[in-house]
Amino acid sequence: MPRLSRFSQVALLAVLLAGFPGAPDVFSQYAPGGNVLKGSVKSSDGKPLEGVAVSMRGEGKTFTTTVFTERDGTFVSPRLEKNKYQVWAQAVGFEMTKSEVQITDQAGQAALSLKPLQDYHKQLSAQEWMASLPESDSRDLRMKSVLMNNCTGCHYVGRILQNRFDSTGWAAMIKLMQKTGTNGVYTPSVNPNPMMVAYQEELAGFLAKARGPASPTLTPKLLPRPTGDAAKVVITEYDLPRNDVSSTILKHDGTDWSEGFSSRWASRAPHDIWVGLDGNIYWADDMVPEQTVGKLDPRTGKVTTYKLPDKDGHAVSTHSIVVDHKGNMWLTNQTEGTHLMFNPKTETFTRFPRPDSVPQRVGGTNAVDSKGNPWAVAADGAIKLDVATGKYTFYKAIRPGATYGIAVDSEDKVWVTFPGIDTLMVVDTAGNISEVVLPPLKTDLANDKDREVMASQRLAANSATPLQKGPRRMWADPKGNYVWVAEYFADQLARIDIHTKEVKEYPLPHRWSQPYALNVDKNHNVWINMLNRDAIAKFDPKTERFTEYQLPTRGTEIRHIVPDNSTDPPTIWVPYDGVLKIARLQFR
Amino acid sequence: MREIKTLFRIWLAAFVLAGLHSGPASLLLAQEAPAIKGPAPKQPGTDEKLTAQELRGEGTYFQYCALCHVPRKQKAGAPPTLGPVHTGVLKNAPPEKERAVREFIRQGTQNMPGYQYMLTSQELDDLIAYLKTR
Numbered sequence: 064m065p066r067l068s069r070f071s072q073v074a075l076l077a078v079l080l081a082g083f084p085g086a087p088d089v090f091s092q093y094a095p096g097g098n099v100l101k102g103s104v105k106s107s108d109g110k111p112l113e114g115v116a117v118s119m120r121g122e123g124k125t126f127t128t129t130v131f132t133e134r135d136g137t138f139v140s141p142r143l144e145k146n147k148y149q150v151w152a153q154a155v156g157f158e159m160t161k162s163e164v165q166i167t168d169q170a171g172q173a174a175l176s177l178k179p180l181q182d183y184h185k186q187l188s189a190q191e192w193m194a195s196l197p198e199s200d201s202r203d204l205r206m207k208s209v210l211m212n213n214c215t216g217c218h219y220v221g222r223i224l225q226n227r228f229d230s231t232g233w234a235a236m237i238k239l240m241q242k243t244g245t246n247g248v249y250t251p252s253v254n255p256n257p258m259m260v261a262y263q264e265e266l267a268g269f270l271a272k273a274r275g276p277a278s279p280t281l282t283p284k285l286l287p288r289p290t291g292d293a294a295k296v297v298i299t300e301y302d303l304p305r306n307d308v309s310s311t312i313l314k315h316d317g318t319d320w321s322e323g324f325s326s327r328w329a330s331r332a333p334h335d336i337w338v339g340l341d342g343n344i345y346w347a348d349d350m351v352p353e354q355t356v357g358k359l360d361p362r363t364g365k366v367t368t369y370k371l372p373d374k375d376g377h378a379v380s381t382h383s384i385v386v387d388h389k390g391n392m393w394l395t396n397q398t399e400g401t402h403l404m405f406n407p408k409t410e411t412f413t414r415f416p417r418p419d420s421v422p423q424r425v426g427g428t429n430a431v432d433s434k435g436n437p438w439a440v441a442a443d444g445a446i447k448l449d450v451a452t453g454k455y456t457f458y459k460a461i462r463p464g465a466t467y468g469i470a471v472d473s474e475d476k477v478w479v480t481f482p483g484i485d486t487l488m489v490v491d492t493a494g495n496i497s498e499v500v501l502p503p504l505k506t507d508l509a510n511d512k513d514r515e516v517m518a519s520q521r522l523a524a525n526s527a528t529p530l531q532k533g534p535r536r537m538w539a540d541p542k543g544n545y546v547w548v549a550e551y552f553a554d555q556l557a558r559i560d561i562h563t564k565e566v567k568e569y570p571l572p573h574r575w576s577q578p579y580a581l582n583v584d585k586n587h588n589v590w591i592n593m594l595n596r597d598a599i600a601k602f603d604p605k606t607e608r609f610t611e612y613q614l615p616t617r618g619t620e621i622r623h624i625v626p627d628n629s630t631d632p633p634t635i636w637v638p639y640d641g642v643l644k645i646a647r648l649q650f651r
Numbered sequence: 652m653r654e655i656k657t658l659f660r661i662w663l664a665a666f667v668l669a670g671l672h673s674g675p676a677s678l679l680l681a682q683e684a685p686a687i688k689g690p691a692p693k694q695p696g697t698d699e700k701l702t703a704q705e706l707r708g709e710g711t712y713f714q715y716c717a718l719c720h721v722p723r724k725q726k727a728g729a730p731p732t733l734g735p736v737h738t739g740v741l742k743n744a745p746p747e748k749e750r751a752v753r754e755f756i757r758q759g760t761q762n763m764p765g766y767q768y769m770l771t772s773q774e775l776d777d778l779i780a781y782l783k784t785r
Contacts, residue, residue, distance in 0.1 A: 226764070227768040227769035228765065228766075229764075231764075231765075232763075235759070239733070246725065248725070248730045249733055276768050306690040322710060323714065325714065326713050326717050327718060328717040349726070350725055351724075351725075352724045352725065352726055353689050353690060356686075357689075367688065367689075368690075369686035369687065369688065370687040370688075370689050371687075372687065377726055377727045377728070378689075379726075380726045380727075405686065410686045411686060412685075412686055413683045414681065414682040414684065415681050416680075416682065453681055
């Protein structure tokens with residue numbers, strides 16, 4: 064057989080793809096052979112249901128594939144390998160329906176019927192919980208803002224609202240949380256969080272009213288189910304079970320929405336992820352024992368973990384990960400406060416010790432400049448490593464404060480967010496430091512107490528008054544003129560011109576979404592993960608429109624997002640910090 | 652052999668970096684270390700034989716109780732639990748103790764919220780059934 068020209072190969076591929084409408088081969092995965100699963104979902108009264116999540120999992124596999132039904136209630140999966148599949152369909156307000164289908168060389172078929180539920184409050188996403196709370200007057204709305212801004216620095220609000228206590232019970236929980244760190248550990252000796260102390264009585268009263276003994280029956284305000292482009296997605300969710308527990312907590316992992324939100328007891332493994340040049344997904348881990356970094360092979364779901372021991376033999380803790388142009392992983396080493404490199408080819412770590420002359424520790428998040436040097440946030444500024452010399456340099460902001468997000472723009476300027484004071488720091492290539500102050504939040508909810516709290520406290524990333532925007536994480540368009548910032552407490556996306564520093568803000572489609580981190584793909588699209596939503600959003604800067612993609616798991620608690628630009632359109636990856644999974648989104 | 656290879660890598664890294672080194676003499680050198688492969692991840696639910704009711708109770712237990720009552724392992728060890736660990740709390744317990752535990756969960760204490768407004772009697776029964784297995 065003569066060798067086909069590149070043109071002929073493309074043409075042949077196009078012909079082959081046209082033969083499988085709705086199931087392009089680009090989604091084929093894992094193993095040769097097999098076919099698609101096709102079917103339909105109706106409500107028990109016979110009406111087709113659009114935007115229903117249909118999930119399928121092969122026997123003995125550690126990943127689940129999900130697609131959404133079209134307007135006529137039909138769905139078609141990507142090509143699946145031959146296996147026996149558990150299939151289930153879910154939509155809020157309906158009982159989950161399950162089926163079992165054998166996939167062979169022939170397409171599989173599944174006709175699913177969903178029965179409406181009377182009480183489905185446990186199925187709600189955290190945003191729906193929040194939207195459903197009373198807001199009969201501006202005082203309720205203000206308290207909703209106080210609740211969100213004081214509690215979601217560490218976890219989504221659903222973990223709170225699925226409970227129902229009296230005011231004494233809520234007060235006990237708030238007291239506990241005032242001394243509980245972001246790692247979920249209560250430390251009796253620390254000073255209680257001053258902002259939570261300032262709001263404790265109001266919060267306990269509001270929670271007892273909204274979720275207490277005499278609370279009115281919840282009237283759910285539901286988000287619309289996916290339709291149009293938002294339903295044209297294939298989501299693969301990979302399990303990342305812990306290596307130290309085989310507990311049942313891992314069975315209650317948000318797969319069945321009617322179970323409610325899972326506990327934080329064993330959650331929180333993949334904080335940040337990045338796509339390696341070898342096609343594997345690598346994650347930074349700040350919680351699970353015996354692992355410093357992890358690797359997921361998306362072809363098989365196989366997980367490998369790597370440990371770098373600290374001085375006591377425990378695995379070094381890492382928070383963020385970025386891959387440089389050579390394929391090396393740059394990690395923020397939380398245990399030692401340094402930049403750390405992992406070479407996936409040789410499977411070796413390289414430590415870069417920080418001299419005593421630079422006392423500032425490497426903080427949580429990082430980015431790499433065009434010369435391959437990693438930068439990270441630090442208290443009051445940013446800290447750079449010159450890889451060639453091993454030299455650390457600290458850059459201090461004009462106004463000190465707690466930092467969180469970082470990005471390197473297309474001209475190599477470094478940007479850092481200060482969530483407590485709604486500002487950003489900029490370091491240019493000559494080391495000059497400037498700042499951008501975000502315009503004040505327009506709100507008429509705040510009262511004198513909020514203004515007094517704001518004026519009297521040192522403001523940090525994880526607690527805020529209703530007056531704050533909380534710029535959290537950010538990223539730069541690698542080929543553009545903008546950096547983008549997730550305004551966490553304001554539910555807004557901010558675009559900043561890297562030359563003029565002009566700020567333009569875009570409200571997210573839904574209040575209480577909480578944009579946490581974002582990334583920019585090769586087509587300039589901005590991808591946003593929202594901590595209080597089990598969904599991600601795409602923002603197209605050309606049309607200035609958002610598209611939201613619903614995820615098939617509850618309690619995802621996503622803190623990072625990354626595109627794989629090697630595919631067209633780019634593939635999106637997100638770590639589920641809340642339930643130990645990593646998800647891939649491919650677009651049809 | 653692996654150790655020698657590692658030492659060689661460290662020496663090589665130090666040599667290379669020393670060659671590139673242009674900053675003050677006090678700077679520390681990069682140190683290469685081989686990654687230790689971690690233990691394989693465990694699959695959920697492989698080590699238990701519970702009834703359907705006990706399994707439901709276990710779900711409720713981990714959802715609402717585990718955070719304060721089950722030791723958690725973290726990077727640098729296990730922090731102490733906030734409340735008592737329940738191992739054996741209802742093993743072969745007389746009915747009056749079971750009733751007392753049920754009431755304790757419902758009413759709460761100074762430090763623990765009462766769950767009477769959120770757990771259904773069925774969920775409470777499931778929880779008690781599971782506690783008997785701990």
